[in-house]
Amino acid sequence: AQTVTQSQPEMSVQEAETVTLSCTYDTSESDYYLFWYKQPPSRQMILVIRQEAYKQQNATENRFSVNFQKAAKSFSLKISDSQLGDAAMYFCAVIQGAQKLVFGQGTRLTINP
Amino acid sequence: GAGVSQSPSNKVTEKGKDVELRCDPISGHTALYWYRQSLGQGLEFLIYFQGNSAPDKSGLPSDRFSAERTGGSVSTLTIQRTQQEDSAVYLCASRFQAGTSTDTQYFGPGTRLTVL
16 A cells, blocks of 8 residues: 655745755555645645656756655655745645555645745 | 536535535546545545546445546535534546546545534
């Protein structure tokens, strides 16, 4: 079974600074995909970034980047130049095949002005 | 070019009543998923539809829960004889490409169900 662990229930960062959210996972598969989703108070889950496990290069989307360590089964999210609109719950998730996403417990990110 | 839509946005019901939650996926998306988000359990998979294949119901918590997808598009999640522990946000997601995990699941805004 796949599991995802987010060890930081809450994080805070000053506006314009950088923050890293941690995620570790467990899977027996060699081919899988990893995601970070953002959930603001509106409840809508929004895709932030995704990573294919077979790709060694870390994914990057504007201010968001990941540090993917396959051997360590670690998938952290770095947010650079934090903005007030980044405040939300962030969920790490893994999927293998066409089936369900398995989510971590989430990290609540607060941005301090 | 609408995204995934869900209705109602909020639903308050009394214990023992039946409820129906609706999901309209993105047009052309062949896969549809239901998840439940509750304080105690986090985000849990409930059921997955893929084209005309039999749905994967492995996440449904009890036989009070059922779901159908008509015409490969709209889906309805039904909870019979609701209990207070059913209170949660029910999220629907859809995905485009069949048979591969390379495509992202896009989520709707969810339905918040409160059982009194």
